[in-house]
Amino acid sequence: MTTSTERPPFDMVAFLRTWGTTLFLLLLIVVFAAWNPRFLSLRNAVNILTEVSIYGVIAVGMTFVILTAGVDLAVGSLLAFAAIAAAWVVQAMGGAVPQWLVALVVASFIGLAAGFLHGKSVTWLKVPAFIVTLGGMTVWRGATLILNDGGPISGFDDGYRWWGTGSILGVPVPVIIFALVALAGHIALRHTRYGRQVYAVGGNAEAARLAGINVKAVIISVYVIVGFLAGLSGFLLSARLGSAEAVAGINYELRVIASVVIGGASLSGGSGSIRGTLIGALLIGVLSNGLVIMHVSSYFQQVVIGLIIVAAVAFDAYAKSHRGKV
């Protein structure tokens, strides 16, 4: 047996697997900045970060789901439903309680409850997560349209709008919330018993069960988390736009899943991190914004983002088989 203390030779594939997305992100920033200096302006940076924060909050939750080898396609619709239901309750309540408090509580609660339903369907009805949440995607969007006949609800007060447009020491409120959510997610996954259980369930569900983990409870919990964060994101988005729209959050599920996957998480579960998801979400945000600045059409943006997702996953698969050959 060779001594275990000697340093292994530099492994390019392993290095790129860890830092490739970060390098790509930096490269994009350099290219866009060179193209148009306005890209690096403070205003644009704040703009990008705020955009990213809205779906980044959900991406943190989606990381938990994908770590258990699940997926949630319903987050975009759920966001819209939570936002419009919250706005509807705000309207109905009048002014007795602060608007933002009512909306925050209602949106979060709806997210939690819907997530619980999704999780329960996955574990109890044994329907694959893909199907459950595909159904959820349609159901919540439909419910959103029913609630206000497809029209938006607006007319929020300043207290409500602050959550989307205000700032503390120059940092927009959604960005602060995203940072807090990401930090909490990171700590939960890296440093708590619960986080270990999430990784274990995704890594090998049967082994996790035989190690005494309540696999079903863990699975339900991750859908509750992502549901809650979708509700929160709906609240932030309606506060930012000043209205709750029935068409809000369309295609968000793709952005969110792409963030997690570009961030290096495996769809078969058990590997991934909040750090990676953060980079993935930023990469998509920078790319969308940069392409706009370069006057690339929004149709073409979709093509580029799609290609990057496939490339990221293909590289991951290559890196895995590369490791297997050693």
Added chain:
Amino acid sequence: MLDLADITKRFPGVVALDGARLSVAAGEVHALLGENGAGKSTLLKIFSGAQACDSGRLMFDGAELSSSDTPVQRQKAGIVTIYQEFNLQPFLTVAENLYLGREPVRFGLIDHRRLRADAKAVLEGLGLDLDPDMEVSRLNVADQQMVEIARAMTLQAKLIVMDEPTAALSPREVDILHRIIGELKARGIAVVYVTHRLKEVKAICDGYTVLRDGRFVATGRVAEIEVDGMVRLMVGRDVEFLQRPPHREPAEVVLKVDGVSRKRGRHEARGTSLRDVSFEVRAGEIVGLAGLVGAGRTDLVRVLFGADIMDSGTITLNGQVVNPASPCDALKAGIALVPEDRKQQGCFLDHSIRHNLSLPSLKRLSRWGVFVDETAEKALVEDFRARLNIRMANDGVAMATLSGGNQQKVLLARCMALSPKVLIVDEPTRGVDVGAKADVHQVLFDMAATGVAVIVVSSELPEVMAVSDRIIVFCEGRITGTLDGFAADEETLMGLMATGRAA
């Protein structure tokens, strides 16, 4: 018809076959016998083309076979193998399976009418009452096996190899299978029959060949030998295991298993029904569960651990009924299991050794039961690394990088860290190299010495005999005997395992 000579096959670190041979005549049913690990499966794979041998001569039907043939080429030559895991497409019909890849074609499209007619003819020729239009997934195991045999007929097989064909069959289904084998024989087709059930060998086989440790031991006519004789040929070898130090006076009963029964579920691909299993294990005692593959040992330990739920019976731990409803329950009660299939059921291969080892102990290792105290966790891993002599670069590397023996030690450590009252180890040294085997056994002895009740399931008889104070023998889901671990001999055990009676 088939003549294999001097077959040698090496795997890294092991010689699987060393000068094995086998001769089978046309129209003969030939039993290939040997203990687990004797090399039967490897030999089957070599003549069915799934593996190439390192050296040796393969003659079939008067011609020499190239050792680089693929299974498809061997099938064309007339050698068809029916493995324990069937090779059928569950959502196609019987007829479609029979001619898969060779469907009759008309105008470039599959000629369904002819397909059905051909299939019907083959099935009737074998005297099988199967509907060609039935989807295979709706057939029971025995009928699926018949489909496999019928497919071999459509391939113009001259030699059909059956690997443990009766392992999953009821006695009545075994009779039907044997009748079909008689039919094949009458058509001049040779059959190589691999089984542990020696009564069946007496009933239907003409010749036999025995392998032991990859070497040829004997061949002859079944009519000229009794079951006892076959057992002696299969077993006879030196015990190479560390013998357990003499055990202490038995202490109080820790685990009491009373009348446990469980019927195998309809949708379970494997498994054996348990019938009224009762026994006790005392503190500091090591009890070995012996039996053939499919005798119900694993099914029993899964019930004890709450991984499967029993239909009736009681499990008592230190006088209290536990009847675990989940592994979580069992662990809380103090019953720990190192499962049979290390990779599928035990390891998180991509995760670090540390995370693998500490997972069920995290509650104890966490502040307020929430935040993992990594210092304490690392100390725990380091403690077990030193105690069990686990060889690893550091505790952060992936479990997949460890050898089988070291993985097994990590899983043992995972259980030991919980300070269980009962430790169950299913196949403690499967796929573990010789050096680590002794280490693993030493761990079991040490655990017993601290008063833990230890249950060991092993398919290797020498291992069971070396580690057990008492051996409980299973056959077809029942206990067929209990022997003193120091007085037991392999022949008696083999008899109880294979026939339910002492040989």
